[in-house]
Amino acid sequence: MTISAAIESFLAMLAAERGAAANTLAAYRRDLEGAEEAIGDLVAADNAVLASLGTVWAGLAPSSLARKCSALRQFYGFLMDEGWRKDDPSPALPRPRARRPLPRLLNHAEVEALFARAEEDAAGEKPDAVRMLALLELLYGSGLRATELVSLPLSAVPRDAPFLTVTGKGGQQRMVPVSTRARQALSRWMALRGGEGKALFPSSSKQGHLTRIRLFQLLRALAARAGLDPEKVSPHVLRHAFATHLLEGGADLRVLQTLLGHADIATTQIYTHVDSARLVALVNARHPLAVRGQGG
CATH class of the missing domain: 1.10.443.10 (Intergrase catalytic core)
Incomplete structure (x- = not known):
């Protein structure tokens, strides 16, 4: 299977199973084809090749880097689900410098x-x-x-x-x-x-x-x-x-x-x-070891 055929199959899955909109599909296509132009065949890429994208994308804003990496992670998950790869090299992808800010909340x-x-x-x-x-x-x-x-x-x-x-x-x-x-x-x-x-x-x-x-x-x-x-x-x-x-x-x-x-x-x-604070409190209150500790 050629890389273009793999991308087309992935995009077809997004459209059919997730109902992705045309603009969403176009964004995934740009990110995947851009990565292909930078490092070659994505289907055959190993961890070292994917890691090299850190240099290629060094000038990107954290949000753009996160979007491109998300597209690749989903793409490799799809390849594994379809049996076209046995391993997932996406952990080698570069990580954004900053997390997406948490939304403001009302209690x-x-x-x-x-x-x-x-x-x-x-x-x-x-x-x-x-x-x-x-x-x-x-x-x-x-x-x-x-x-x-x-x-x-x-x-x-x-x-x-x-x-x-x-x-x-x-x-x-x-x-x-x-x-x-x-x-x-x-x-x-x-x-x-x-x-x-x-x-x-x-x-x-x-x-x-x-x-x-x-x-x-x-x-x-x-x-x-x-x-x-x-x-x-x-x-x-x-x-x-x-x-x-x-x-x-x-x-x-x-x-x-x-x-x-x-x-x-x-x-x-x-x-x-x-809601991380609530989850921590839940673990402290409900986990068997926590309950055992409270009992002395």
């Missing part, structure tokens, strides 16, 4: 403060306040990206099944669950929204939908009213809180990947580092 008490204020504001059934509550429920309750949320059409609102149909990055669609609380907030908003336009959350001019910038502004204003530091709160921070709190509750990482719409589970794995 449970801060999330509760946001909801308490949003619910208080919406008690009078003012349209803007009810809309804010519905937006908050979907950001934290379903983990939507800001763009995914503001661009939701009316047709995405669930009727019988408790799911939203969301169009994510690369035009990929996925189903995300909608909690009972969120459905109630959406029902309240739909009763006040009016019939103009096709967007679930129309702009003030009724032309198009609410913008990401306006969502950001509304959320920070809510945070200030809730007594929180507005600098700590954004749509993306609430998405991170959704993911982290689900993981704390025992959610499987693959399930979380699906809910968040990540094409690569490596993106989801960052959340395994967020």
Whole structure:
């Protein structure tokens, strides 16, 4: 098998089994073909040859280096799964100089403060306040990206099944669950929204939908009213809180990947580092040796 055929087979697997978007596939192709140009046949490359990429890629930003190495690690895992290689040389790949920064987080008490204020504001059934509550429920309750949320059409609102149909990055669609609380907030908003336009959350001019910038502004204003530091709160921070709190509750990482719409589970794995303090406490409290030590 030629290297180009191996790359094509790998990309076909990504498209068929993981539903990778066209832009994602193009990025993998560039990274793999770039590595091939630098060191030759990737299928036959040994550890020493892969290690030489450290010199070739010395000028890259840590994030670019991490992306290229991730593509190669997945490629070699695929070759082993298909029986085209018996060993995995990817541990010899260069390592980025810096880790990807951990996401900013809100703790449970801060999330509760946001909801308490949003619910208080919406008690009078003012349209803007009810809309804010519905937006908050979907950001934290379903983990939507800001763009995914503001661009939701009316047709995405669930009727019988408790799911939203969301169009994510690369035009990929996925189903995300909608909690009972969120459905109630959406029902309240739909009763006040009016019939103009096709967007679930129309702009003030009724032309198009609410913008990401306006969502950001509304959320920070809510945070200030809730007594929180507005600098700590954004749509993306609430998405991170959704993911982290689900993981704390025992959610499987693959399930979380699906809910968040990540094409690569490596993106989801960052959340395994967020809650390290809780994991250490769990080991100290539950491990048999720890329990034995406490018993004297």
